[in-house]
């Protein structure tokens with residue numbers, strides 16, 4: 001049976017206590033810290049709702065920057081010679097165990113790319129710090145490129161995804 005999800009900004013009315021992705025740091029952050037981060041405006045959090053109220057997945061976004069010298073030469077040479085380029089960091093992404101393998105992780109990633117691309121504030125790329133090699137493989141599967149100095153730090157230039165996101 002397929003489930004329809006709705007993505008919305010995190011709201012205090014949603015029950016975070018039952019959320020379980022299998023990653024204790026990601027679950028603990030979601031239970032205990034995310035609302036503080038949202039209140040202090042150091043992160044924005046979006047959730048996938050499976051039936052109006054129950055949370056099937058979440059991700060966070062915040063402003064960030066990428067060192068120009070840290071980018072692969074092929075990407076860096078197309079950019080202005082500023083020390084950094086603007087980016088948006090997806091700090092966390094997690095799907096509840098009950099909903100894994102159904103395309104929700106990919107859909108949340110697409111939602112984050114869409115939101116970031118639609119912003120009036122420019123960003124060169126969406127970047128992520130993958131928590132391990134399995135997570136990095138998930139991002140590579142979706143076109144992210146690892147930074148030369150760290151296989152767990154990856155980025156996706158937004159200009160490359162814009163044509164896929166634009167509605168006819």
Ligand SMILES: CC(C)(COP(=O)(O)OP(=O)(O)OC[C@H]1O[C@@H](n2cnc3c(N)ncnc32)[C@H](O)[C@@H]1OP(=O)(O)O)[C@@H](O)C(=O)NCCC(=O)NCCS
Nearest residue numbers: 093094095100101102103104105106131134135137138141
């Ligand atoms: C990583 C995670 C978000 C993926 O969510 P999911 O809903 O199970 O993944 P999806 O069903 O959307 O998978 C989408 C695609 O990614 C692929 N994929 C999933 N995990 C993958 C992995 N580790 N490596 C490579 N590809 C992967 C799927 O095969 C699928 O491919 P397709 O679209 O070509 O069929 C989820 O497993 C999770 O919450 N893991 C624990 C937390 C975590 O690792 N977060 C990562 C951020 S640090």
